[in-house]
Amino acid sequence: MSETGETRLVEVHGVTKEYAEGDNVTRVLKGVELQVDRGELVALLGPSGSGKSTLLNILGTLARPTDGQLAILGENLIGADDYVLTEFRNRHIGFVFQAHLLLPDFTALENVMFPAAARHGRERREDRERAAELLDRVGLSHRRDYLASRLSGGQKQRVAVARSLMNAPELVLADEPTGNLDRESADQVMELLTEINAVDKTGFLISTHDEKIAARCRRQVHMVDGKVADDGVK
Amino acid sequence: MLYSIKIATRYLTANRGQSLLLVLGVAVGVYVYVFMSALIGGLAVLLTDRTVGSIAHVVVEPAERDPVSLIERDRGVLLAVLKSTQQRPTLQSAEAYLPILQGTPHVSVVVGKVLGNGFMLKGEAVAPVLVTGIDARDISAIADIEGSLVAGSTDLMLGTAVIGKGLADKLGIGIGQSITIRSERDIEQPVTVGGIFELGVSSVDDTAVYLNIRAARVLLDLPEGLSRYELKLDDLQLAREAAADIVNRTGLKATPWQDQNAQLLEGLTAQARSGDLIKGFALVTIIIGVASALLLSTYRRQSEIGIMRAMGARRSFVIFVFVLQGAFIGLAGGLLGAGLGYLSLMPFPPPEMTAGGGLPVDYRQGAYLSAIVLTLIGAIAAAIWPAWSASRVDPVKAIGP
Numbered sequence: 001m002s003e004t005g006e007t008r009l010v011e012v013h014g015v016t017k018e019y020a021e022g023d024n025v026t027r028v029l030k031g032v033e034l035q036v037d038r039g040e041l042v043a044l045l046g047p048s049g050s051g052k053s054t055l056l057n058i059l060g061t062l063a064r065p066t067d068g069q070l071a072i073l074g075e076n077l078i079g080a081d082d083y084v085l086t087e088f089r090n091r092h093i094g095f096v097f098q099a100h101l102l103l104p105d106f107t108a109l110e111n112v113m114f115p116a117a118a119r120h121g122r123e124r125r126e127d128r129e130r131a132a133e134l135l136d137r138v139g140l141s142h143r144r145d146y147l148a149s150r151l152s153g154g155q156k157q158r159v160a161v162a163r164s165l166m167n168a169p170e171l172v173l174a175d176e177p178t179g180n181l182d183r184e185s186a187d188q189v190m191e192l193l194t195e196i197n198a199v200d201k202t203g204f205l206i207s208t209h210d211e212k213i214a215a216r217c218r219r220q221v222h223m224v225d226g227k228v229a230d231d232g233v234k
Numbered sequence: 235m236l237y238s239i240k241i242a243t244r245y246l247t248a249n250r251g252q253s254l255l256l257v258l259g260v261a262v263g264v265y266v267y268v269f270m271s272a273l274i275g276g277l278a279v280l281l282t283d284r285t286v287g288s289i290a291h292v293v294v295e296p297a298e299r300d301p302v303s304l305i306e307r308d309r310g311v312l313l314a315v316l317k318s319t320q321q322r323p324t325l326q327s328a329e330a331y332l333p334i335l336q337g338t339p340h341v342s343v344v345v346g347k348v349l350g351n352g353f354m355l356k357g358e359a360v361a362p363v364l365v366t367g368i369d370a371r372d373i374s375a376i377a378d379i380e381g382s383l384v385a386g387s388t389d390l391m392l393g394t395a396v397i398g399k400g401l402a403d404k405l406g407i408g409i410g411q412s413i414t415i416r417s418e419r420d421i422e423q424p425v426t427v428g429g430i431f432e433l434g435v436s437s438v439d440d441t442a443v444y445l446n447i448r449a450a451r452v453l454l455d456l457p458e459g460l461s462r463y464e465l466k467l468d469d470l471q472l473a474r475e476a477a478a479d480i481v482n483r484t485g486l487k488a489t490p491w492q493d494q495n496a497q498l499l500e501g502l503t504a505q506a507r508s509g510d511l512i513k514g515f516a517l518v519t520i521i522i523g524v525a526s527a528l529l530l531s532t533y534r535r536q537s538e539i540g541i542m543r544a545m546g547a548r549r550s551f552v553i554f555v556f557v558l559q560g561a562f563i564g565l566a567g568g569l570l571g572a573g574l575g576y577l578s579l580m581p582f583p584p585p586e587m588t589a590g591g592g593l594p595v596d597y598r599q600g601a602y603l604s605a606i607v608l609t610l611i612g613a614i615a616a617a618i619w620p621a622w623s624a625s626r627v628d629p630v631k632a633i634g635p
Contacts, residue, residue: 053634062544062629082549090546101541101633105248117237118547163545 008074009171009203010036010059015068017054017226028054030226031068038170039201041194043214046223052207055223056173059205060093061085073170090119094164094202096193098176100156102148108135108159109144115166127166134162138192154185161192165202172196174206178213190216238551242558245531253563256527260567261574263520264609267513268575268600274509275599278502280585282470285498286491287586288377288433290345290464291473294335294480295487296323328460331484335463338479343466345372348447350454350461352417354397356405363401363443365417367450376464379431379444385409386429390446394428400440402430415443419455520567520609521616524560528620532556532627539624540632549625556621557614564613568606575600 017029029051036042044052057063058070061077070077073092077085094115095101102111109131116127135144138158143151151159157177164172174193178186194216197204206217214220222230246253325331328346335344348367353360370390374380379396380388386409388396395415397407407413409427416422425445432439451457467476473490480488492499532539539552579597588594 057630060544086543086546086548089544095544097633099633101537101544103538103541105244114542114547115545118542118545118551120237121551122237123240167546 007037008035009038009040009072010034010205011069011071011074012055012059013069015055015058015065015070017051017058017063018066028226029058029065032223032226032228034221034228034231036171036203036205038203039197040219041197041204041217042206043217043220044205044207044223045209045211045214045220046229047209050223051226052223053175056175056205056207059171060095060173061089090115091167092169092171094167094169094172096157096160096164096172096174096177098179100153100160100180102151102156102159102163104149105147107145107147108140108151108155111148111159112162112166114163119167131162131166134165135159138162154181154188157181157185157189158192161189161196165196165200168200169202171203171205174204176207176209178208178210186210186213238554238558241555242562245535245555246559246562252527256523256563257566257570259523260520260563260609260613261571263516263523264568264571264605265575265578266516267605267608268572268602269579269595270509270512270516271601271605272575272579272595272597272599273593274506275601276582276585276588276594276596277505279596279599280588280594281498281502283586285495286470288435288438289491289494290376291467291470291491292341292465292477292480293489294325294331294463294465294484295461295489296325297485297487299323322456324456324459324461325463325486326459328463331463331486334483335465335480338465338476338483340467340469340472340476341465342468343375345369345375345464346447346460346462347464348450348454348456348459348461350418350450350456352415352443352453354401354405354443355414355416356407359405361401361404362441363397363415364441365415365443365445365450365453367445367447367454367456369447373444376466377433377438379429379433382431382433384430384432386427388429388431388444390444391428392446392449393424393426394446395425396429396431396444397427398439398442399430399432400436401442402427404440415445415453417453417455419453421453421455423449423453425449517608517612520564521612524563524613524616525619527563528556528560528617529623531559532620532624535624536627536632539627540629543627543629544633552625552627553621556624557617560613560617560621561610564610564616565606567613568609571609572600572602572605575605576602 012032012034015029015032016027019026019028032055046052058065077088103114112131112134113123113127117123132141132144135141138161140155140158143155148156148159178189181189190213193204196202208214220232221228332344335341345368350365352363352365354363373388373390373396384399390396402408407427409430412424412426414422414424445453467473470491473492477488477490480486542552576597579595579600582593582595582597585594585596
């Protein structure tokens with residue numbers, strides 16, 4: 001692996017994404033260029049419809065680009081089949097969604113543990129211990145046995161953050177992680193993300209509308225109309 | 235614990251009411267299956283018992299004594315074979331066969347009989363009769379004459395006869411009355427009516443006359459040998475095998491009861507097919523019910539499936555979760571339905587002991603294991619389509635805004 005390959009986390013070249021509905025073709029991404037290094041904390045800014053979420057979905061291997069090049073951790077993911085993408089996603093990528101998206105019938109601990117359980121097909125004691133540690137880290141050890149449906153919005157999002165870290169991924173994609181939270185909860189979550197970034201050197205790509213949230217990130221990438229319009233480092 | 239098992243059980247227990255209804259629906263289908271198995275099986279036992287209970291399971295007679303043909307029959311030659319009428323078909327060395335017949339597997343009773351036709355005379359009244367000469371101890375060995383007695387006793391002494399009720403009514407005779415029997419050999423013998431029985435089979439009740447075998451030998455002019463052996467088996471369904479075995483070992487003619495009751499067998503087969511059809515419908519209902527419920531669950535849990543996929547759950551993992559749900563529902567419904575079936579059918583007496591008009595369900599033939607296994611397989615099969623569609627859920631669409 002080259003020197004670039006060792007430090008480069010995300011490498012996106014000319015990525016386009018089109019959605020066809022009948023004869024109408026909508027181009028959501030129009031040749032995105034983006035590189036993110038390991039351990040970077042990047043804010044992805046832009047108005048609604050600028051293609052932020054679509055880009056995150058492609059980076060998260062949940063969606064495939066129509067065209068272009070995509071490599072994460074030096075691995076070319078274009079053309080990989082569903083099994084390979086699923087395995088890759090499970091091992092290397094964490095997600096935090098705006099709507100937290102927890103499994104409502106499972107406890108906080110079980111939700112955090114899910115990525116590891118899905119990977120190994122069973123509950124391992126070491127995974128349970130790590131999940132408990134992560135819950136402790138996000139300040140929710142006292143809620144570990146609560147069903148997700150019984151947690152507050154801020155608590156759910158903190159559980160989602162803990163879950164995103166379960167398999168110790170190199171990249172966490174956060175799509176409007178504070179969008180549904182009040183200011184206090186939003187600040188707490190951002191505090192958590194920046195701390196994890198600083199301590200674990202986990203790379204974060206955080207999509208947000210909120211300039212205050214973006215201001216916490218060292219690098220800010222602005223998207224407009226399906227393209228990266230501005231890429232600035234503070 | 236396999237994590238997919240945990241998720242499957244959590245999904246089922248998260249919505250207890252719906253899962254319970256689903257399991258109950260499956261249980262009802264299984265109950266129908268079990269009940270139909272018990273009913274069809276019970277009816278078969280009842281009909282067979284009523285029909286075969288009073289007859290021999292295998293009849294062993296002398297071999298056909300047709301002349302040997304020197305021309306092959308299948309050469310397009312029209313061949314007429316003149317039956318031998320020189321001798322009455324009789325088992326001359328009957329005693330020699332007895333140990334072989336008694337030693338044949340599944341044979342429980344062997345009774346030697348001399349048979350002949352004749353007439354019963356009382357004054358001007360004449361009635362055709364079938365005379366059966368039998369050892370006094372064996373009179374109830376084949377048909378339950380003792381249990382069917384309506385008057386007198388079954389003690390067959392030299393001068394007494396036990397006759398059917400239809401015959402007694404026809405001639406207007408009762409216990410202790412003397413009558414005359416004239417045999418096909420034109421020999422007359424006076425007898426006293428010692429017993430009257432009613433088996434409920436008119437062909438027997440209207441013509442049967444049982445005599446002590448020594449008296450019958452005189453009447454039928456058959457000083458030695460037997461007309462036939464009649465056999466009862468411990469499992470009447472093995473009559474064909476037993477008959478074939480006897481033919482091989484003795485060279486005699488052995489006829490299983492099935493050959494003389496083709497219509498009964500045809501009826502039982504048709505009845506069994508009808509039962510299978512109803513059981514098949516019950517299974518199809520179970521499959522449709524489970525499939526539709528799980529498909530609904532797939533749609534309802536689409537966003538959760540999307541979350542699991544996003545977190546790195548493989549498609550096979552998702553498939554397994556839904557197939558397991560089908561299996562759990564099938565197993566629970568199968569056990570519940572079969573258990574309820576067993577408990578509700580247990581109080582019914584076995585068909586062979588069912589009084590007239592009673593429901594002839596046989597709890598021993600409930601096919602509980604096959605009901606559970608088939609339901610399990612059906613429920614798993616029913617879950618495959620919903621599981622497959624769950625695994626194809628697009629996580630972006632499922633978790634999107």
